[in-house]
Amino acid sequence: MQGFDYVVPRDHAAASVLLAASDGGIRPYQGGTDLLIRIRGGFVHPEKLVDLKGLPGMREIRLTDDGWLVVGAACTMNQVAAHPPAREHYDLFVQACNSVASYQLRNRATVGGNICNASPAADTAPALICLGAQAEIYGPDGLRRVPIEAFFTGPGKTVLRSGEFLISLHLPPSPLGAFGVFNKLGRTKIGDISIASVAVYSWPAEDRRREWRIALGAVGPTPLRALQAEAILNADTSPAGVQAAARATSEAARPIDDIRASARYRRAMVAVLARRGIEQILARAEGFR
Numbered sequence: 001m002q003g004f005d006y007v008v009p010r011d012h013a014a015a016s017v018l019l020a021a022s023d024g025g026i027r028p029y030q031g032g033t034d035l036l037i038r039i040r041g042g043f044v045h046p047e048k049l050v051d052l053k054g055l056p057g058m059r060e061i062r063l064t065d066d067g068w069l070v071v072g073a074a075c076t077m078n079q080v081a082a083h084p085p086a087r088e089h090y091d092l093f094v095q096a097c098n099s100v101a102s103y104q105l106r107n108r109a110t111v112g113g114n115i116c117n118a119s120p121a122a123d124t125a126p127a128l129i130c131l132g133a134q135a136e137i138y139g140p141d142g143l144r145r146v147p148i149e150a151f152f153t154g155p156g157k158t159v160l161r162s163g164e165f166l167i168s169l170h171l172p173p174s175p176l177g178a179f180g181v182f183n184k185l186g187r188t189k190i191g192d193i194s195i196a197s198v199a200v201y202s203w204p205a206e207d208r209r210r211e212w213r214i215a216l217g218a219v220g221p222t223p224l225r226a227l228q229a230e231a232i233l234n235a236d237t238s239p240a241g242v243q244a245a246a247r248a249t250s251e252a253a254r255p256i257d258d259i260r261a262s263a264r265y266r267r268a269m270v271a272v273l274a275r276r277g278i279e280q281i282l283a284r285a286e287g288f289r
């Protein structure tokens with residue numbers, strides 16, 4: 001593996017100055033579970049890694065007075081999964097964190113690294129999209145917030161500009177009675193990168209209806225939202241409506257063939273995962289009537 005310098009910046013401004021000083025040769029570093037593997041594989045050749053984990057707030061999770069969950073970018077998957085307010089109000093996010101790799105890896109892998117790596121298969125992304133999360137970014141021009149849905153611009157690409165880095169994720173208060181389900185398919189039952197994943201999230205609306213969000217992973221250049229499927233379910237959750245929504249979710253996918261699966265298989269599995277997720281939510285909602 002090639003050598004590199006390891007730098008611990010003293011504050012946000014110093015980190016930003018360091019990161020702005022190069023075009024890809026200086027990289028943010030958190031858990032290293034993506035980055036070190038890419039360096040070892042010879043895919044990236046940074047001369048310097050800037051460790052952001054120790055910056056103030058990067059490892060904190062807190063609930064604000066107005067009910068938002070703020071998750072520091074360097075919080076690990078296990079940290080989120082063990083956090084009582086996250087477990088109580090953002091179970092969909094917790095399910096996604098718990099689906100990543102193994103327990104040991106989740107002690108190291110951070111949510112910020114998962115998002116900034118911008119793999120189309122990043123497992124926390126579909127859940128964060130359904131939950132309406134916002135990315136808080138620090139950079140040469142100060143702070144800015146971007147909806148997580150707009151954060152990804154292509155495989156491995158994000159809206160982050162030179163000198164910018166993710167500092168936290170902000171999740172709005174969960175609507176009363178909201179449930180979510182994250183279903184993922186890998187080559188093995190646990191511990192593998194997704195071949196396809198579907199997050200489904202829903203909460204009660206007027207007239208005994210429910211409002212729906214559906215987002216997909218590993219079946220497009222970025223995580224995707226299945227807007228047409230959501231619209232179908234907002235109007236009709238009969239068995240026919242569920243079938244139609246599952247089909248529409250599959251049609252929203254833009255999969256490719258790769259070493260993990262064919263595009264055709266992925267598209268078929270998206271319909272299955274979507275239908276299961278919708279049915280799981282409807283069954284749970286029925287139990288609450």
Ligand SMILES: Cc1cc2nc3c(=O)[nH]c(=O)nc-3n(C[C@H](O)[C@H](O)[C@H](O)COP(=O)(O)OP(=O)(O)OC[C@H]3O[C@@H](n4cnc5c(N)ncnc54)[C@H](O)[C@@H]3O)c2cc1C
Binds near residue numbers: 099109111114117
């Ligand atoms: C065996 C194995 C299994 C895995 N299984 C899964 C899986 O099931 N699901 C899944 O989604 N992922 C999986 N992964 C991928 C990986 O573990 C996750 O993406 C992890 O969350 C990355 O976090 P990290 O802190 O290790 O990121 P790092 O490796 O430190 O960084 C990842 C990328 O993000 C950039 N970055 C890091 N922090 C910031 C920041 N604050 N601001 C801007 N850029 C930043 C880095 O420069 C780098 O490009 C697996 C990896 C391994 C090795």
